[in-house]
Amino acid sequence: MTVTIPTTLPSLPKSTLSNLSAKRRQAIIVVLISAILARSVPLNASATVRGWKEDRTARRAERKRRETETPLNTPALEKKLVDLYIPDPSGSRTLLVPHLGRISKVRITPTSSELYQSHLASFPPLDPTEKLGVNKKFWKMLVAVLRVAFPSKTGKEAFLLVLHTFFLLSRTVLSVMVARLDGRIVRDLVSANGAGFIRGLGWWFALAIPSTYTNSMIRYLERKLALAFRTNLTRYIHDLYLNDNLNYYKFGLGLGVPVPAEQKKPGVAGGANEASAGTADQFITTDVAKFCDSLAALYGNIGKPALDMLIFTSQLAASLGPLGTLGLFTNYAFTAWVLKKATPAFGRMAATEARLEGEYRAGLGRIGRDGEEVAFYNGGKREKGILLAAYEKLAKHVHSVFKARIPYGMTEDFTIKYFWSACGYCLMSLPILFPAASKALQATGTHARTEAHHEVAERTESYVSNRRLLLSLADAGGRLMYSGKDLAELSGYTSRVYALLSSLHALNNNIYPENPRPAALEEDQPFYDLSNVHGRVIIGPKHLLLRGIPVVAPAGGAAGAERGGEELLNSLDLRVEQGEHTLITGPNGVGKTSIARIVARLWPTWSGLMERPIHGEGGIFFLPQRPYLSIGSLRDHPHTYAEMKSRGRTDAELMSILGHVHLEYLPKREGGWETRKEWKDVLSGGEKQRMGMARLFYHRPSYAILDECTSAVSSDVEGLMYEHAKNLGITLVTISHRPSLLKYHNRHLRLGDPTQHNIPSTPLTRTPLASSTSLTNLTAPQTPSTPLAAHGWQLTTLNSTSAEEKKELEHEIAEIERQLGEVEGWEKRLEVIGKELRGEKVN
Numbered sequence: 094m095t096v097t098i099p100t101t102l103p104s105l106p107k108s109t110l111s112n113l114s115a116k117r118r119q120a121i122i123v124v125l126i127s128a129i130l131a132r133s134v135p136l137n138a139s140a141t142v143r144g145w146k147e148d149r150t151a152r153r154a155e156r157k158r159r160e161t162e163t164p165l166n167t168p169a170l171e172k173k174l175v176d177l178y179i180p181d182p183s184g185s186r187t188l189l190v191p192h193l194g195r196i197s198k199v200r201i202t203p204t205s206s207e208l209y210q211s212h213l214a215s216f217p218p219l220d221p222t223e224k225l226g227v228n229k230k231f232w233k234m235l236v237a238v239l240r241v242a243f244p245s246k247t248g249k250e251a252f253l254l255v256l257h258t259f260f261l262l263s264r265t266v267l268s269v270m271v272a273r274l275d276g277r278i279v280r281d282l283v284s285a286n287g288a289g290f291i292r293g294l295g296w297w298f299a300l301a302i303p304s305t306y307t308n309s310m311i312r313y314l315e316r317k318l319a320l321a322f323r324t325n326l327t328r329y330i331h332d333l334y335l336n337d338n339l340n341y342y343k344f345g346l347g348l349g350v351p352v353p354a355e356q357k358k359p360g361v362a363g364g365a366n367e368a369s370a371g372t373a374d375q376f377i378t379t380d381v382a383k384f385c386d387s388l389a390a391l392y393g394n395i396g397k398p399a400l401d402m403l404i405f406t407s408q409l410a411a412s413l414g415p416l417g418t419l420g421l422f423t424n425y426a427f428t429a430w431v432l433k434k435a436t437p438a439f440g441r442m443a444a445t446e447a448r449l450e451g452e453y454r455a456g457l458g459r460i461g462r463d464g465e466e467v468a469f470y471n472g473g474k475r476e477k478g479i480l481l482a483a484y485e486k487l488a489k490h491v492h493s494v495f496k497a498r499i500p501y502g503m504t505e506d507f508t509i510k511y512f513w514s515a516c517g518y519c520l521m522s523l524p525i526l527f528p529a530a531s532k533a534l535q536a537t538g539t540h541a542r543t544e545a546h547h548e549v550a551e552r553t554e555s556y557v558s559n560r561r562l563l564l565s566l567a568d569a570g571g572r573l574m575y576s577g578k579d580l581a582e583l584s585g586y587t588s589r590v591y592a593l594l595s596s597l598h599a600l601n602n603n604i605y606p607e608n609p610r611p612a613a614l615e616e617d618q619p620f621y622d623l624s625n626v627h628g629r630v631i632i633g634p635k636h637l638l639l640r641g642i643p644v645v646a647p648a649g650g651a652a653g654a655e656r657g658g659e660e661l662l663n664s665l666d667l668r669v670e671q672g673e674h675t676l677i678t679g680p681n682g683v684g685k686t687s688i689a690r691i692v693a694r695l696w697p698t699w700s701g702l703m704e705r706p707i708h709g710e711g712g713i714f715f716l717p718q719r720p721y722l723s724i725g726s727l728r729d730h731p732h733t734y735a736e737m738k739s740r741g742r743t744d745a746e747l748m749s750i751l752g753h754v755h756l757e758y759l760p761k762r763e764g765g766w767e768t769r770k771e772w773k774d775v776l777s778g779g780e781k782q783r784m785g786m787a788r789l790f791y792h793r794p795s796y797a798i799l800d801e802c803t804s805a806v807s808s809d810v811e812g813l814m815y816e817h818a819k820n821l822g823i824t825l826v827t828i829s830h831r832p833s834l835l836k837y838h839n840r841h842l843r844l845g846d847p848t849q850h851n852i853p854s855t856p857l858t859r860t861p862l863a864s865s866t867s868l869t870n871l872t873a874p875q876t877p878s879t880p881l882a883a884h885g886w887q888l889t890t891l892n893s894t895s896a897e898e899k900k901e902l903e904h905e906i907a908e909i910e911r912q913l914g915e916v917e918g919w920e921k922r923l924e925v926i927g928k929e930l931r932g933e934k935v936n
């Protein structure tokens with residue numbers, strides 16, 4: 094692109110103005126300037142300051158009114174919700190975003206799986222030994238991330254970039270014009286040319302308007318560009334993070350977080366810390382934002398000063414001659430070399446800072462999430478200690494960055510401000526001090542029409558213009574050199590965003606680094622490496638089948654490489670057909686919930702075959718111990734209003750479901766179906782679990798895996814809910830420690846450690862009564878499939894004809910247990926009475 098810079102300013106039309114008297118000319122200029130100023134200041138010309146204040150108050154009041162008059166749960170908004178939350182057949186959906194009392198509609202089109210597939214090759218996992226910094230790997234990572242942030246050459250971002258470039262160019266052109274005008278004004282002053290001086294001032298103000306506008310637009314466009322990058326990245330990450338492959342869960346387990354080089358220091362766990370705290374917050378929020386800000390700013394920070402330097406140098410070259418120009422370039426090369434030597438590893442520092450911020454943030458997040466538990470245990474002090482330690486680490490690191498910046502800043506300031514200025518003075522003195530150079534200056538023709546008595550004025554003009562250009566040049570050079578630091582920092586943020594993206598891509602495609610079998614592992618011990626998962630999973634059949642499935646807790650990162658996943662059960666066989674209600678029991682930590690995790694596909698199926706129905710209505714449903722309650726209205730919990738309507742479900746039906754879980758009072762207590770609350774804080778533990786069961790009744794799946802999901806519900810209500818679930822035709826697979834639940838099941842899967850003959854804590858064997866023959870009788874007659882001691886599990890079928898008998902026995906057991914609990918008290922009482930009868934002193 095060639096840029097033509099006017100070396101002389103256009104003068105005001107002389108023909109008309111020169112006919113006027115000096116006074117009239119001045120008046121015209123003043124009027125012109127006033128008019129221009131009035132337009133450039135955001136004030137109504139007729140408005141007084143008081144009027145403007147009143148205006149502002151009225152505007153604020155109007156905004157407040159609009160905000161308060163459109164509460165989120167008005168019927169009007171609900172109606173809109175119905176219209177807008179219905180998903181589009183194309184897969185996109187329109188979100189409602191309340192903003193300043195209005196509802197903005199944002200249409201979100203999900204990122205296609207084809208796009209993810211096409212990007213996969215650009216995001217190979219990070220090599221942990223890779224050094225961070227402005228190197229080849231950085232450029233590769235940047236290009237990969239840019240494919241997401243800047244998806245199209247003809248899109249919105251491209252348009253913003255072109256506009257941004259235009260304003261950057263304009264600013265440079267305006268800077269040159271201002272420099273020239275500066276010289277001219279001083280020249281007119283020195284030569285006592287009043288008219289010229291006033292004219293110059295007029296131009297000065299005339300130039301001020303486009304200059305200020307250009308500066309504001311540059312900042313505005315830079316921020317808009319950063320926001321556009323961030324929106325693209327955020328949507329892309331959301332779709333990849335929160336998809337059906339459960340990447341958010343796997344990421345939280347720390348399965349997919351690579352550890353970049355900066356985190357490889359001994360004793361530093363790296364990004365895994367953030368991930369194991371179940372958070373990608375820092376990555377998705379701060380790191381993405383910093384990356385986008387840094388990238389958008391960098392374009393201006395490199396492009397603009399580079400352009401400035403080119404143009405200013407060409408302008409100066411005209412005045413300084415070939416020798417001066419050569420001097421300038423030597424100067425640039427020398428400065429770049431010095432600064433490169435003095436630049437610390439800003440990229441690594443930025444990445445470390447982001448990681449430490451993430452760890453600190455994860456600590457804070459944990460307190461927010463588990464506030465009640467922390468408070469009950471009075472764990473504030475402990476948490477404060479953890480937070481302080483995390484903050485101290487962060488503060489120390491930031492401090493070391495500041496310290497590293499001192500010598501760098503000194504070198505930079507010295508070279509660019511002082512050394513460059515000194516060089517500039519020397520160069521400018523050439524045409525003045527040396528006649529030959531002076532001739533060369535005149536030969537450039539810029540000011541060839543110098544008359545003898547104007548020589549001083551011309552020299553002053555040349556000096557002032559050149560000095561201003563040199564100052565601008567020093568400024569541009571400074572910014573260009575400083576952008577080296579920005580670039581280094583960008584490399585740090587890029588590595589963080591890239592790590593997140595490559596990690597999510599790998600998780601999404603089940604790609605894990607291959608680990609060799611550790612030598613320390615015994616021959617007969619299987620090695621469960623995440624890269625070697627080859628079990629078959631079929632989703633869709635009408636039954637649940639686990640054949641030859643090892644139950645293994647996965648381990649990612651270094652732990653996974655050292656010893657692989659932890660085997661809980663070697664090989665489990667279980668087939669559940671409709672109506673085969675199965676209770677799973679076993680000691681703590683034996684792997685009961687892990688079975689549910691494998692069926693729900695949270696954990697991998699290392700080998701064997703797993704078949705199960707689809708998730709949700711008519712398929713399989715999972716209820717964990719801690720129910721999931723989202724933020725939204727009470728009604729949103731089974732379904733959104735729109736989804737409910739589209740399925741023809743009614744409020745009366747919801748009410749009857751709440752009746753079955755004994756929560757019919759809830760809508761009234763909480764202010765109706767539409768009330769939006771943070772339900773996990775509003776409902777009691779038992780209420781939350783009952784809400785979970787209500788969801789189950791609403792969706793009526795064929796199978797339900799209930800993992801201790803009624804542990805906080807009273808036994809009577811629990812029984813009613815189990816009976817109701819069975820009446821609805823839901824086949825129950827229950828994980829529980831409560832023997833009382835046995836009566837609602839016709840099969841029993843017991844888990845236990847095959848190496849321990851005396852299984853310690855299964856409730857069925859823990860209490861003296863439960864381990865006695867009466868309980869063995871309770872579960873008999875059975876059809877033992879495998880001996881417990883051999884495989885760690887045993888499946889038995891309970892005799893259905895003895896169901897009533899079992900209930901009776903159950904009651905009897907409970908009664909005897911209660912009476913046994915009182916024995917100690919009665920014995921003490923007996924002792925006291927005996928003492929009293931013997932006349933002994935009683936304490």
Ligand SMILES: Nc1ncnc2c1ncn2[C@@H]1O[C@H](COP(=O)(O)OP(=O)(O)OP(=O)(O)O)[C@@H](O)[C@H]1O
Binds near residue numbers: 684685687688
């Ligand atoms: N997220 C996890 N990552 C790795 N290992 C895990 C994870 N969750 C659990 N484990 C391991 O798996 C083992 C079995 O856990 P699981 O939750 O299945 O036990 P459980 O039988 O349901 O116990 P409980 O009766 O106490 O609920 C635990 O001992 C634990 O070491």
